Amino acid sequence: MDNFQLFNPVNIVFGKNTIGELPNLLKDKSNILFAYGGGSIKKNGVYQQIKTALSHKTVFEFAGIEANPDYDTLMKAVEICRKDNIDFILAVGGGSVIDGCKFIAHAAKYKGKNPWEILLGKPMKDAIPLGCILTLSATGSEMNTFSVISKRSTNEKKAFSSPLSFPKFSILDPSITFSLPERQVINGIIDPFVHVAEQYLTYDVNAPLQNRQSEAILKTLIEEGPKALKNPTNYDVRANLMWCATNALNGTIGKGVPQDWATHEIGHELTACFGLDHAQTLAVILPAVLKYEFAQKKKRLSHFGQVIFNIKANSDNKIAKSAIEKTENFFRSLGAKTRISEYKISKKALKPIPTQVIKTAGGKKLGEHMHIGEKEISEILDLAFEKY
Amino acid sequence: MDNFQLFNPVNIVFGKNTIGELPNLLKDKSNILFAYGGGSIKKNGVYQQIKTALSHKTVFEFAGIEANPDYDTLMKAVEICRKDNIDFILAVGGGSVIDGCKFIAHAAKYKGKNPWEILLGKPMKDAIPLGCILTLSATGSEMNTFSVISKRSTNEKKAFSSPLSFPKFSILDPSITFSLPERQVINGIIDPFVHVAEQYLTYDVNAPLQNRQSEAILKTLIEEGPKALKNPTNYDVRANLMWCATNALNGTIGKGVPQDWATHEIGHELTACFGLDHAQTLAVILPAVLKYEFAQKKKRLSHFGQVIFNIKANSDNKIAKSAIEKTENFFRSLGAKTRISEYKISKKALKPIPTQVIKTAGGKKLGEHMHIGEKEISEILDLAFEKY
Structure with a gap:
């Protein structure tokens, strides 16, 4: 067996009706970016559950993170994070939304001119903390530090990993996945x-x-x-x-x-x-x-x-x-x-x-x-x- | 499947010669309680490796934590922690030493008169952080919150669990176990x-x-x-x-x-x-x-x-x-x-x-x-x- 290091501090909250834990998990957060993909969470009731759970917070919504999240899309969310002093990102979706939010979290704190450099391996010292509500289980992004970002303008797709990408929590309610195509x-x-x-x-x-x-x-x-x-x-x-x-x-x-x-x-x-x-x-x-x-x-x-x-x-x-x-x-x-x-x-x-x-x-x-x-x-x- | 929560932030450093990681892992600590059991670590070279790794720290040694660690023994270490402002406990041993150190870590911060109450389920808000070097693998204490403490004076043996008991790190070098009886x-x-x-x-x-x-x-x-x-x-x-x-x-x-x-x-x-x-x-x-x-x-x-x-x-x-x-x-x-x-x-x-x-x-x-x-x-x- 080779030598190794194992460190994974993600708080997994698994099971039925676990979105109800959200207020507890976000107790000390105030300005939240609620980021998601298409409209599926509006059809399966998840959107409304989250809105209710966050009713006492200042919430900025960012919809439209696409599959294989695109750099240009994500940079729009980065602007919101900077402008509105976001102190927590709630990623609601599958691997694409979570990966995208890991990038947003880092890019918002990036001091250089070109945040794409994060994908080129620039080590990062700060990121906005994030949490997840998983709506599509596949990539495992909810419990790791990996993120894969696409840049459609140049046909590039690159990955980065940062210890700051570990979600603070990930809510996994399997019943949310009933309605997946x-x-x-x-x-x-x-x-x-x-x-x-x-x-x-x-x-x-x-x-x-x-x-x-x-x-x-x-x-x-x-x-x-x-x-x-x-x-x-x-x-x-x-x-x-x-x-x-x-x-x-x-x-x-x-x-x-x-x-x-x-x-x-x-x-x-x-x-x-x-x-x-x-x-x-x-x-x-x-x-x-x-x-x-x-x-x-x-x-x-x-x-x-x-x-x-x-x-x-x-x-x-x-x-x-x-x-x-x-x-x-x-x-x-x-x-x-x-x-x-x-x-x-x-x-x-x-x-x-x-x-x-x-x-x-x-x-x-x-x-x-x-x-x-x-x-x-x-x-x-x-x-x-x-x-x- | 029942609902559950999983959270385990222990940093596991596994493999040959991993005691050498100690200075990195203790970078921001100064007053360290180095706690162990009998003298076996003096025979297999572990004691000397640790002393070398800690040579730039203020180290207080506490030897003699017995199998099924005894309340009275551990309370002596608690006194040292309080008197010498210990800011980190390094537990070197098997389950008994680690369990004992989890108790010491909590008891040193306990405000009441009788720290045995920790074993009776009193919720704790503070503990000295601890790390482990495992010399005997069996109990799993190196990566969980459990601790079992004995009180020989009353023939009692009780367990407690606290999120503050998670070791910050655990060094697992299998070659240390070669010389076990x-x-x-x-x-x-x-x-x-x-x-x-x-x-x-x-x-x-x-x-x-x-x-x-x-x-x-x-x-x-x-x-x-x-x-x-x-x-x-x-x-x-x-x-x-x-x-x-x-x-x-x-x-x-x-x-x-x-x-x-x-x-x-x-x-x-x-x-x-x-x-x-x-x-x-x-x-x-x-x-x-x-x-x-x-x-x-x-x-x-x-x-x-x-x-x-x-x-x-x-x-x-x-x-x-x-x-x-x-x-x-x-x-x-x-x-x-x-x-x-x-x-x-x-x-x-x-x-x-x-x-x-x-x-x-x-x-x-x-x-x-x-x-x-x-x-x-x-x-x-x-x-x-x-x-x-």
Whole structure:
């Protein structure tokens, strides 16, 4: 097991009717930016619950944070924060709104001229504190320091991480997710699945507890995911999926083990260039990365295949191959596409992607062995393009 | 799944040579109480490493915190804290030293005349911050708010929990545990095993992720425990056991599920009255509780038997019975005793225990169904006394 540090001070408030805890959680705050995305929270009653809970506060609303939150949109919220002395940001939404608010929180306190520099790794010393009400569970942003921001004007998508991004609290009420559109339910299963895969499908460093914690999440996603699609209002199923998604990226399972974020790094560029949902990109890229990295990942893939899919065969080779197939089948069984060619994207349009991925990665190669460069990304994209 | 709150801000610094992080972690502290137990840290080099790391601080040493830390001992440290304006307590040891320091931290700030009242549930508003260097992994105290304190003058053993008890940091260097005596290694396997059992061997509330997270720890303890006894200096084995122990009682696996702390509550009294090690009491009481609560726990015991011990049989009844046997066998295979009668304790001496347990519990009955009273405890003790 490798050395590690684990620190995660997010206060998770999980369960039915937990929005009612809001006044307690915001006791000492006065000027609040209430930020959200589209209008869905006005349809499912969440907006009104929040307005009631905040009735004794000065509240500034900021609506319209889009999926893959855009720098230009967020900078409008930054202006409000500066002008109105916002002392707390309440992010109400899924990963995009929360990621966007993490950026707003930092950019509002940024002293330089160009807050995009935060995405370029400029260390930050101050940020407005934020809290979350999760309406779409997938990214795990509610319990980590990560934030991914898009800049549509330049087709860029970059991530930053700051200890100041930890939400002070995150309210997770699974019943809020009952009314999600099917596409987002599917994304909410695939995104955490791939988060686990990127921390687990690498190589062994003798850390059986972390491996089993990863397997616990994968098994539960495979079991509960299809149930959520069949019975969207089953509370326990939604609760199990929501808790899986948080655990998939709150740091625990990746401690002391190698990690491989190649699928995410390639996927981000597909979103930036073609507007695919984040999870849609993961579903097409993960199987291709696993095939391309077969030799390096074979042993772990075989273990994964036996534990997760109960595959029996007489060689690691066979089991590992079957495990990749079954992963792709699982994604497809949910209704996800698993090949780029299933979207309206031409092979030619993929040409600039490898260079862009490596540029975004600051020139570093990808993967747990740091050996995936432009050439390798190009071959991974070829595999991801192949007809199913 | 039940509603829950999860908040755990302990900064875990895990791995080889991590004591070297101490100066960074104590940057803004000046008057430090360096508290430890017996002299083992002087033999394994830890004492000298700490002295070196703290060489620029004002350090007050307090040695001699015993196993099952005693109120009278701890009150001597409280005096030092008050007299010398201690602003940080560094607990170096296992659960006893850490639990003791949590009490010292609170008692030093206690305004009333009798700090024992902290153990009686008096809510606390202030405590000296503390950090830990773990030398014996078992209780999980390094990443939670719990503390169990003994009062030998009255044969009492009581627990308290306070958010102010969260260590600011805990340094976990598995190589420190290489030189532990065998008895403590055994205790360090059984204690976390029973911590998991008390949060897992209850009844189903449809929380498969938490169940699997529990099973992940149990499987790893069963796998790694015997290896630690055979090869005491195998780093990875020690690291895996240490990380299991922390995860067994850092709150995660028990979130949203019923819990049953009957084994601990009965066990504490056996320690208070007869001086048995904490884990020794758990090894004799858990099998008896499982037998006594067989009807209520049968379904979960059957699941546990299948997943953990791979038991195959044609009824829940048979599998559940076999699972209890295999649990006891596992404890015995490590070298632990599993019956009270294997210690020099007479049946007559057990007579006052049930009354004492319920008194310590503030008159409340025990177990996940809150139905274990004095009569039931007495019958559990009979089962625990039976010859193996």
